[in-house]
Amino acid sequence: MRVAIIGASGYTGLELIKMLISHPHFEITYIATTEGGVKASALHPSLVGVFEQEVLKADAKEVAKHADLAFLALPHQAAMGFAKELLELHVKVVDLSADYRLELEAYEKHYCEHQDKEHLQEAVYGLPEIHKEKIKAARLIANPGCYPTASLLAVLPFLSYLKKDAPIFLDAKSGVSGAGKKLSQTSHFVTINENIFAYNPLKHRHEPEIAEKIAQASGHAYEVNFIPHLLPVSRGMLVSAYLQTSEVIDAKAVLQSFYKEARFVRVRENPVDIKSVAGTNFCDLFVTQKGTSLFVSSAIDNLLRGASSQAVVNANLMCGFEESAGIPIIAYVP
Amino acid sequence: MRVAIIGASGYTGLELIKMLISHPHFEITYIATTEGGVKASALHPSLVGVFEQEVLKADAKEVAKHADLAFLALPHQAAMGFAKELLELHVKVVDLSADYRLELEAYEKHYCEHQDKEHLQEAVYGLPEIHKEKIKAARLIANPGCYPTASLLAVLPFLSYLKKDAPIFLDAKSGVSGAGKKLSQTSHFVTINENIFAYNPLKHRHEPEIAEKIAQASGHAYEVNFIPHLLPVSRGMLVSAYLQTSEVIDAKAVLQSFYKEARFVRVRENPVDIKSVAGTNFCDLFVTQKGTSLFVSSAIDNLLRGASSQAVVNANLMCGFEESAGIPIIAYVP
Amino acid sequence: MRVAIIGASGYTGLELIKMLISHPHFEITYIATTEGGVKASALHPSLVGVFEQEVLKADAKEVAKHADLAFLALPHQAAMGFAKELLELHVKVVDLSADYRLELEAYEKHYCEHQDKEHLQEAVYGLPEIHKEKIKAARLIANPGCYPTASLLAVLPFLSYLKKDAPIFLDAKSGVSGAGKKLSQTSHFVTINENIFAYNPLKHRHEPEIAEKIAQASGHAYEVNFIPHLLPVSRGMLVSAYLQTSEVIDAKAVLQSFYKEARFVRVRENPVDIKSVAGTNFCDLFVTQKGTSLFVSSAIDNLLRGASSQAVVNANLMCGFEESAGIPIIAYVP
Amino acid sequence: MRVAIIGASGYTGLELIKMLISHPHFEITYIATTEGGVKASALHPSLVGVFEQEVLKADAKEVAKHADLAFLALPHQAAMGFAKELLELHVKVVDLSADYRLELEAYEKHYCEHQDKEHLQEAVYGLPEIHKEKIKAARLIANPGCYPTASLLAVLPFLSYLKKDAPIFLDAKSGVSGAGKKLSQTSHFVTINENIFAYNPLKHRHEPEIAEKIAQASGHAYEVNFIPHLLPVSRGMLVSAYLQTSEVIDAKAVLQSFYKEARFVRVRENPVDIKSVAGTNFCDLFVTQKGTSLFVSSAIDNLLRGASSQAVVNANLMCGFEESAGIPIIAYVP
Known part of the structure; x- marks a missing residue:
């Protein structure tokens, strides 16, 4: 074709x-x-x-x-x-x-x-x-945007278990290629090398994209707090989702079940990293929990899966x- | 002496x-x-x-x-x-x-x-x-430990405003020197370069240290969820604290007031970064909020202030x- | 098969x-x-x-x-x-x-x-x-070894033009993966990040390999001085060859002619870089000269072409x- | 004052x-x-x-x-x-x-x-x-310029021993801060991270500066071939000088003797690296040789000593x- x-x-x-x-x-x-x-x-x-x-x-x-x-x-x-x-x-x-x-x-x-x-x-x-x-x-x-891809794949499996009035926190970290080729002080090597910082916290345009898709999928307007950071790597993205469920669930089982048919999602036993997905379309996911508090870690290649x-x-x-x-x-x- | x-x-x-x-x-x-x-x-x-x-x-x-x-x-x-x-x-x-x-x-x-x-x-x-x-x-x-230093300086100013039953989420990122000189696959250049990953999520020994100090200062046993990540930088540490207050406060004013006498804390107008503190004893702090949801970003040199x-x-x-x-x-x- | x-x-x-x-x-x-x-x-x-x-x-x-x-x-x-x-x-x-x-x-x-x-x-x-x-x-x-591959592809095209009594200088730079997975202080992230240094200067085992192949191809035992450096990159290798010809030649034409049939060598118009070859079997070559002094720059992926x-x-x-x-x-x- | x-x-x-x-x-x-x-x-x-x-x-x-x-x-x-x-x-x-x-x-x-x-x-x-x-x-x-500082401190001690008709080769590597703060595709993080390349080979303006100072000090117009490279580090500089003496000398003794009074030059036993000088005014030097062929390695902080x-x-x-x-x-x- x-x-x-x-x-x-x-x-x-x-x-x-x-x-x-x-x-x-x-x-x-x-x-x-x-x-x-x-x-x-x-x-x-x-x-x-x-x-x-x-x-x-x-x-x-x-x-x-x-x-x-x-x-x-x-x-x-x-x-x-x-x-x-x-x-x-x-x-x-x-x-x-x-x-x-x-x-x-x-x-x-x-x-x-x-x-x-x-x-x-x-x-x-x-x-x-x-x-x-x-x-x-x-x-x-x-x-979809790169941040929404990594974020939604982490959050969507848990939507039916979330506390309705608890905020969702997304702490995202992206490689510099996510900002494109255009020149800026931020993407200057000397600025970002040996460094990391948040940018546009709670104001990034991907926040409404994530919030809308969560609302559409759940029928509830969850509060989404999205904080992107710039990482000193060329490509790759890691998103931490911090979720609160209304009761204790088996988070790993929920995740595995949700993606049991998915060709390009891997539910991992150990915390995920960028390098295992960079160069691929995989989204690697890891979840652990303390009671009703969940940490989901999601890794993608921002230029490929993203x-x-x-x-x-x-x-x-x-x-x-x-x-x-x-x-x-x-x-x-x- | x-x-x-x-x-x-x-x-x-x-x-x-x-x-x-x-x-x-x-x-x-x-x-x-x-x-x-x-x-x-x-x-x-x-x-x-x-x-x-x-x-x-x-x-x-x-x-x-x-x-x-x-x-x-x-x-x-x-x-x-x-x-x-x-x-x-x-x-x-x-x-x-x-x-x-x-x-x-x-x-x-x-x-x-x-x-x-x-x-x-x-x-x-x-x-x-x-x-x-x-x-x-x-x-x-x-x-104090490096993670507790950066985390506590971010959280303590807000203790009297926090929702008692809401978890505290700490998404921490450390340079490799935090793990010391000893050799491990994790600190091998090829492993961590162009990479980032969580380690010991919810199981790091600095979590009880942070939780204890928060409990001592507040008189309440807050749930603390601490997720450390390894960054591809030699030194420096950034901690994101995600907090929920019981009512809307002026978070920036609270932060400035708490540290108005502090010689080695700088409350910043823009998101903080590692490079502005690396080589110094400063802890740089930034806060922004969406209603009762707070994002506090805390940067230190892990080997110095930490x-x-x-x-x-x-x-x-x-x-x-x-x-x-x-x-x-x-x-x-x- | x-x-x-x-x-x-x-x-x-x-x-x-x-x-x-x-x-x-x-x-x-x-x-x-x-x-x-x-x-x-x-x-x-x-x-x-x-x-x-x-x-x-x-x-x-x-x-x-x-x-x-x-x-x-x-x-x-x-x-x-x-x-x-x-x-x-x-x-x-x-x-x-x-x-x-x-x-x-x-x-x-x-x-x-x-x-x-x-x-x-x-x-x-x-x-x-x-x-x-x-x-x-x-x-x-x-x-062949990684260094010999990058070095020989840079030097061999010029063998018939070299001054017999002039030394060949090879200033080589390799990514850390060249040293393999085994742990050492040298490959510790904190050691090599933001750093570069020569190692085994004039004593690396790839020096006799390069010298022998040059001698076999030319019939003359040229003096080869090989200086490898470790670079703060995961993969890729760049070798500078400094050569002295007995009379002025058109070095670029010699290079292009030598590799005109080569599927995996690219003679470049501009100085070569690691990124254009990393992930491939290409050897990219660039040459420039001042009279009878030649600078040949050779880039390969050390794990692939090397x-x-x-x-x-x-x-x-x-x-x-x-x-x-x-x-x-x-x-x-x- | x-x-x-x-x-x-x-x-x-x-x-x-x-x-x-x-x-x-x-x-x-x-x-x-x-x-x-x-x-x-x-x-x-x-x-x-x-x-x-x-x-x-x-x-x-x-x-x-x-x-x-x-x-x-x-x-x-x-x-x-x-x-x-x-x-x-x-x-x-x-x-x-x-x-x-x-x-x-x-x-x-x-x-x-x-x-x-x-x-x-x-x-x-x-x-x-x-x-x-x-x-x-x-x-x-x-x-002095950064490259000339590192290069001249490596070459000058040997001037009286050099072959008059042999070219001097200088293979130099600089951190990105050497190019200053201005934005360019070359200093974009994604370009130079995980990369290295020569630039302006034999055409950099520091070449005539080096050549002139060598000529002034020796009374002879040596051929100087200067090849700068850009390194994926923020600061620091390493220069390899490849020299040919007219007869065999004890290169290390010559170097030590030349700098025996120097407060800010350290003659090292092992190959020098950037990290030991970054943040200081030191120039660290190392020399080794094969007969009349010398390799001198010179490390400085490009923004300080340079x-x-x-x-x-x-x-x-x-x-x-x-x-x-x-x-x-x-x-x-x-």
């Missing part, structure tokens, strides 16, 4: 390329950035001798001629303009931006005015463990392929 | 040497390890040309001849044997181990049988912001010197 | 597993360590849910029953004992240790007494760019498969 | 502040940047509660009113304009930029037109081990104080 990558210059664009080059069912037939006019290997020097294709200036009509499905790795706002056009031209879309993740009101409160309210209605939130059947039938996927490989899983499902076709499962360690 | 360092071979021993070399009132008159027979610069190559003193085999009677106060940077259990002898020989002791930190029952539950129950009674927990007057009068200081410089502050107070004499305040950044 | 991995517990063993799991022509039919009795995923936690095969106690006769070719990722000395048996049982061998890399005299001077002098004669040094035809016909491959992926390339060639079958070419960046 | 810091916003400005705050003879009476209008602790958050002085907009006349000596931590070109004015107003100057390091012709070839040719004549190159007497008498010091602490040593000498007054000798390790 012919696929397009729109937004090839960033880290998630590169990860899409790397997976799709050798995917058994997808073929990259169109690749573009906002600017175009450059070879893929000029954007990403590691691709020299591996993938030298010309990167075009993104044009929806051209996409429609050459591809059946498009991955959008564009900034929010830019993405919805492009997605709208593609959907009207009957191209399926997996959007890696935030544009179709939230309900209208929440989106406009936390981002900007929405320019594609029509398709927003039909967008499916692409967390395969939760919405697999809807994903299979969808033509527009809102690919973006690009989850996008390809969604595309696999949308197109009737095996969920795991072309999906990396072998970690980069050591 | 003449001081001894017993246990000079580890990281905290080295930090003691570095501070005491240039301390305005203390002079290192005795320095020892369990083994002895080596120069300080052979234990720590950075000391070549700086501090070449012979390191002796530790002997309490010799200490008593040469020093008025001893810093013990020994493993727990070894420390109490030595401290007992020194106190009987009228040498003041600042013990950096866990041996005098806990009440008897808790100590014997989490460590081993106590061998110096007599002096345990009189030991003062050396957190200067809380126990300054007692420290001044003490002859035996139990120097061990050696706090020990020297305690010694300063015990000897009638300025709290800040010889204490590092200039961070190593960048 | 059925292959065995003997020595599955180390970093190179893990890389072999990762490649061979999805190799188009090879199937892992036997996997062992010296001890055995453990699952592969217990040795390498990232393999949980990916490769759970039982790891056996290594036994040559059993290998011969189940496999046609064996990769030996054993320490030197242990390797040759095992290789000898396997060869007698008609199993092809790719030996990742040093045991068959050197001529007898050099081996015994720098390592120990040789226990398989017979097969040492027929071993082929597995640097595919140089010895491809011999490799195809071989049944015993001495897989060990395991080069071993699989050699196996591919020995078995008549495509050189590139199952060989990783997509770097892990960012 | 009253001193001014002009250019307080960068890494070297911060290091100057940190040393001068507690210097026994100097007092910071004027501190400025090009812009001014900010507190020092706003530029450098670690200074909150430590040094809160107002930073002014730099003005030479105001400097002359308040200070006897000025440290210029300005970009080249800006520095010479300011230095000229200060010298005319009888203020002594230690210039940390490149503006007075080179002879006129070389400067104008590698930088830009010189705007203060008059004072260029009298500027003294501030390498205390070589030019101590001239420094004592100087009123304008050209503080810039700010060497500047303070120079100021100490210019003002008749002890060379070591206020100079850091205790490394930050571990």
Whole structure:
């Protein structure tokens, strides 16, 4: 099947390329950035001798001629303009931006005015463990954010056991690639090396995304307190979820049962780490408890499970392929 | 004043040497390890040309001849044997181990049988912001653990506002030097570089230390859930405290008021980071809140405020010197 | 084709597993360590849910029953004992240790007494760019060391132009995984993080390996000065070769011409870096010059091109498969 | 004595502040940047509660009113304009930029037109081990570059033994702080973390600085080949010098003899590392040899011995104080 990558210059664009080059069912037939006019290997020097294709200036009509499905790795706002056009031209879309993740009101409160309210209605939130059947039938996927992916996979199994009036605390730690390639004092090596700090505490845009999905799944508006930290690592993400159940449960059994069919979630015996998942689509989970207080630790690769490989899983499902076709499962360690 | 360092071979021993070399009132008159027979610069190559003193085999009677106060940077259990002898020989002791930190029952539950129950009674927990007057009068200081220091300084200001039945969650992150010099797969560069993971979740020995001090200060046995993580940095520690107050308070005002006299606590406007405190005795604190849910972020240098410089502050107070004499305040950044 | 991995517990063993799991022509039919009795995923936690095969106690006769070719990722000395048996049982061998890399005299001077002098004669040094035809016909491959691979690929193209009496200087930098999993003060995170230092300068065992191969290729015993450094990175290797030619040459043209047929060498326009090759079998090369003084910079993944992926390339060639079958070419960046 | 810091916003400005705050003879009476209008602790958050002085907009006349000596931590070109004015107003100057390091012709070839040719004549190159007497008498010091400091201290002891027609190879590795605070793709954490690469090979502006000082000291125009690399560490620098002597010498004895009076050079028994010097003004040196081929390894803190602490040593000498007054000798390790 012919696929397009729109937004090839960033880290998630590169990860899409790397997976799709050798995917058994997808073929990259169109690749573009906002600017175009450059070879893929000029954007990403590691691709020299591996993938030298010309990167075009993104044009929806051209996409429609050459591809059946498009991955959008564009900034929010830019993405919805492009997605709208593609959907009207009957191209399926997996959007890696935030544009179709939230309900209208929440989106406009936390981002900007929405320019594609029509398709927003039909967008499916692409967390395969939760919405697999809807994903299979969808033509527009809102690919979840990295923090929401790691957080929701930790929290959702326990929703029916949580104390309704107890806050959920999420202490999240992300590698620097999560902030993208753009330059900032924060991503300067000397700033973050040998360091760690919280940023946007209780104010990060992924907090409403997490809260909304928890509310949708549980029917209750839990208080979600989300605190992201920046870690001195290139990639990988670890989220600690601190939960309070209304009575004592066997947390590990609940977790194992919830994910017994999940191809890409591993319930671990020991605390999880980034290295065992970096380079893969796995989410590794660990839980321990003291009575009704639960600690759930969730590890993902922020660029893969938190973006690009989850996008390809969604595309696999949308197109009737095996969920795991072309999906990396072998970690980069050591 | 003449001081001894017993246990000079580890990281905290080295930090003691570095501070005491240039301390305005203390002079290192005795320095020892369990083994002895080596120069300080052979234990720590950075000391070549700086501090070449012979390191002796530790002997309490010799200490008593040469020093008025001893810093013990020994493993727990070894420390109490030595401290007992020194106190009987009228040498003041600042013990950096866990041996005098806990009440008897808790100590014997989490460590081993106590061998110096007599002096345990009189030991003062050396957190200067809380126990300054007692420290001044003490002859035996139990120097707090690194995690308890960072955690208690974050939690104590809010004790009178906390919901009694709500758990306290502490998500702590430490640099690798916190585990000491001994070799283990965990501290192997390839294991922890580009990684992060929880260890001993809800089972770390610093959890009862934190819980006991909170209970003593508040008169209520709060549930404390302590989750330490290992960070890919050499030194520094960040603790997130997640608290629930019984009603809405002005958390920042409470924090500022609590520490308005504190020389070595800085209440920050922005989230704190390790680099601003690494190399110093400062504890930097930041708080933000959503209604009755509080996030307090606490940063210290694990080897200094979490061990050696706090020990020297305690010694300063015990000897009638300025709290800040010889204490590092200039961070190593960048 | 059925292959065995003997020595599955180390970093190179893990890389072999990762490649061979999805190799188009090879199937892992036997996997062992010296001890055995453990699952592969217990040795390498990232393999949980990916490769759970039982790891056996290594036994040559059993290998011969189940496999046609064996990769030996054993320490030197242990390797040759095992290789000898396997060869007698008609199993092809790719030996990742040093045991068959050197001529007898050099081996015994720098390592120990040789226990398989017979097969040492027929071993082929597995640097595919140089010895491809011999490799195809071989049944015993001495897989080159990591430093020699990066160094020789930088130096060999220029051999016919070098000043005979000028020394060759090789300033090499390796990630910590090059030293293996075993614990040492050197590989302790706190030692090597934020650090770099030379080790075994002019005394590393890879120096005679490099010198011998240069002498064999050129017919002249060039003086080789090899200085390895340890880098604060997990994997990857960069070697600077400083060469002096007898007259001015067009060094870049020489390099490009030498490697014009090479599938796994990339001559780069800009200075090479580790990240563009880490995770792949590529050797990236860059050269610049001031008259007759040359600087050649050579980058490889020490565990792949410096060990395991080069071993699989050699196996591919020995078995008549495509050189590139199952060989990783997509770097892990960012 | 009253001193001014002009250019307080960068890494070297911060290091100057940190040393001068507690210097026994100097007092910071004027501190400025090009812009001014900010507190020092706003530029450098670690200074909150430590040094809160107002930073002014730099003005030479105001400097002359308040200070006897000025440290210029300005970009080249800006520095010479300011230095000229200060010298005319009888203020002594230690210039940390490149503006007075080179002879006129070389400067104008590698930088830009010189705007203060008059004072260029009298500027003294501030390498205390070589030019101590001239420094004592100087009123304008050209503080050496970081790479030249580490390189020259490695090479100069051997000048009288070198083969005249053999090139000198310098393989240098610097921490990222050497490139300053400004943002670039190169200093982005994700680029340089887990990486290393050469940059500006044979084209770095420090090459002519090194070559000129070697030529001045030896009377011979040695060919200098200088290859800098960027390391994934915040601070510290290691330079490998590869030298060829005309006959076999006892290299270690030569090195020890050359530096027998040097307060801030340590000749080491084992290969040197960054961590033993980071945070200090020491240059640690190690030499080993194979006949007439020498490997000299030189380690410094790029921001201290490579810039700010060497500047303070120079100021100490210019003002008749002890060379070591206020100079850091205790490394930050571990």
